[in-house]
Amino acid sequence: MKLQSPDGQLIINIEESETGIILLYEYQRKSFLKCSLGGFDTTEGKIGEHLKLRSIERVSSRENYNLYSGKSSKAIASYNQIILHCQDRMGSRCLMDIVLRAYNEGLAFCYSFPQSENHELHIINENNYYTPIPSDLTLWPMYLDSFTTNYEEIYQKQSISELLPERLIAMPLLIQNEELGFAITEASLIDYAGSYLKWDAEAKSIYSTLSHSSDDLIAVRKTGSFQTPWRVVVTGNHAGKLIESNLLYHLSTPSKVANAQDWIKPGKYAWDWWSNAVVKQEGISGGMNTDTIKYYIDFASSFNLEYMLIDAGWYGKHDDIKANIIMAIPELNLPEVIEYAKEKNIGILLWLNWRCVKRQMHEAFPIYKQWGIKGIKMDYMDRDDQEMVRFYVKVTELAADNCLLVNMHGAHKPSGVSRTYPNLLTYEGVRGNEYNKWSYTKPSHHVTIPYTRMLAGPMDFTPGAFRNVSAERHKSVWEKPMAIGTRCSQLAMYVVYESALQSLCDHPDAYNGQEGSDFLKIVPTSWDETIFLKGEVGQYIVLARKKGKQWFIGGMTNEEERFVEIDLSVLGGKLFNYILYKDIPESKVNQERLHVEKGTNLSGPSFMIWMAPGGGMAGVLNDMESH
Incomplete structure (x- = not known):
């Protein structure tokens, strides 16, 4: 039995075994992840570890909806779904549904319990096991010491053999090779415990674990019928393409807020x-x-x-x-x-x-x-x-x-x-600009978090530091902090980092009359469309985001300077008036220096930019046909 996405690129192969349900995920006809559903540990014992199918139910759906903020103003959620109506093989009366969905942007499943209204279920853990299949994968875990966490640690670059056993790993967990990128995370966390991952070196599998307080082993208490959050694998042909996805919104309940458009x-x-x-x-x-x-x-x-x-x-x-x-x-x-x-x-x-x-x-x-x-x-x-x-x-x-x-x-x-x-x-x-007051954040971190943390949703990094220095000159100070990297990299953050509320974190006199400050007056914080243009995790990134008739471009690099050729044909092949904020050779010595380039008739297919070490670029392209 299988379930495939509307475009046929993603497939879930569903296998029923003596030990339960196994899902085999494929992208472009190549298997990349096995997911074994190991049931739940509860105070009543194991539930759902040995499932058998009673019946199945298929449905397809397409939904258009509006978003009030974020990477796009409109979204299209098109999916195919199977509901597996299951019963425990071991004689338990527990009935359980497993709901599987395949979108063009990724795959997801959740559990649904059609319990009686007066039955309270106490869940200790939810056991999902993820086994990556390709041997050449790179993973980007963020390790955490405990469930008491603010998600502000650094992401590591590791192979599977380098993963640290039994350490908590935050979601999203990005996994990639040259042919695909996918991220394991969750959607619609409303009345449930947050989910984390751990690495089992002996089984060579990544398994889930639920957050709970230190004095209570019970992670979740539920009465009556309920559904778990969605267990999501966002998937694309490159890690950067995952940034464009609205999959977590697709899997969440529509707005419950009245007259939102009037005041949000x-x-x-x-x-x-x-x-x-x-x-x-x-x-x-x-x-x-x-x-x-x-x-x-x-x-x-x-x-x-x-x-x-x-x-x-x-x-x-x-x-x-x-x-x-x-x-x-x-x-x-x-x-x-x-x-x-x-x-x-x-x-x-x-x-x-x-x-x-x-x-x-x-x-x-x-x-x-x-x-x-x-x-x-x-x-x-x-x-x-x-x-x-x-x-x-x-x-x-x-x-x-x-x-x-x-x-x-x-x-x-x-x-x-x-x-x-x-x-x-x-x-x-996220580890944001505040760390510069008592520590620092590195350019390599700045170009890792768009591919990792930001896949979960908006991220208030609090950009806008205008005392820009090299790593050698950086000092941690509480008043008037400084930031590693060029001023152009801070400007680029307003385009690269998704957050419907964006700070100008510095004090007023840090901006008045300063190079690049005029960009902060015009850059939006919510977008109609987002396109990943180019990049590699931990190395560099270039994004384009559209608002009305304007395209804004942001690019950032790690500690290495680089030339990047940007393809503009994906923006519609139009002519643009443009303003570009660019690093210059002097930016390698004085990170506050930049050049503002203005012009007309910028068109495809491409143009070249240079970014200094820890540098960036930002720009706005005005559609000439709209003027």
Whole structure:
């Protein structure tokens, strides 16, 4: 029995054995992954380890839907599906459905339990075993020490034989060779524990494990009928093609947010925290106070930004879990700041410690709406056990009821839930620019995370560092931090990194009159279309993203300088007026230097760019036919 994608490129071969159901995944007629479904460990014993089929059910579907933010404004979800109605061979009364779907972008399955309403099932673990088949595969694991994690470690490049046994591996796990790239992850994580992977060296298999709190071996408690999150393998002929995929959104529930189009507005924000609220204007002391925040609001207005994020410290110490999140510190006249921002057409976003949110959100969120606050940034969760996953949903739902946008920091990975709750605009869950305050991030990391972490969804790296230096000159400082790489690489991040909320992380005077700052005034944060142009994981990347009649291009390289030839024919073969922000030879010495090239009649089939070590390029192409 088999299931194939609408275009016939992907196939799931379904085998029924004495030990259960085995899935053999093929891409372009070549097997690349075996998935053995090992059932569930529960407090009632093993369930679903030895399954037999009772019946099957097939269906095909095509759905067109709109997205309020992200890599495209419209999506087409076309798939073929089989439901395997199963029963345990060992005499258990447990009935289980396995739902399999094949899309052109990848393959997925989930479990569905048609239980009685009064039966509570306690799941200890869900046992799925993934065995990669080609011998020449490269894997990109991010190892974690425990389930208490913010997903901010570094991705490693390894062969299968180099994988570390029994270490937690975060999803998505990218696996690739010269013929294909695929990533193992999950979709629609709503009321369940987050899933991780481990390597079994003896069985030569990657197996799943569910997050749970340290004092409770039970990972999931479910009453009545339920469905697990989708177990997803995003697939394409190159790792970069996976970036274009909306598969996790396809597998998620449609929007539950009323009138979303009327108030959900992606955009860029000014930010006081990264630079330590520096102000160079005489008479303003800097720090968390009314004058400083108004100064940042003035900057946001002058740079055509949508928001001002007032970060930790506005209501008290960041780690005070008993603080009152509807009472600003005396130095900050919040009503005056909100009114001032409103006059400048700037929305206010507020940072919040999640423990304070848990205690006070039912009181605070309606008040925020009354004040005119546009959104929240919730921080420090660092977990994805079932209780915390449920909390994310509760916060996002209550925020939606009060027309508040949500940015999750100290967060677990996305899983497509932003389709269900489109006010959930972005997540952190990545080692971002903040690390430059106490450590650093390397250019090789910058060109790895688009192929790995970003496959899960939006990624708030917080770009915009304008003190750009080489690795040799970099120093970790808390106030006015610096970043490794050229200024053009920071500009490129606004195109390469997907996040419907994007920071200008530096202080206002770091941008005023600086080379490249005008690009920050025009680059969008949400897109109509995304195309991977060229790249290799950990080496370099070039993406094109479309907004209206404009194409924006972003390119970044690792520590190696390189020439890259870009094929423009995929953009429709049109003529463009263009502005390009490019590294120059001097960028190798002074990473803040760049050249702005303007021209007309740029057309295909290709053009060449050069990027300095740790460098990049950014540009905007205006369709001449639309002018």
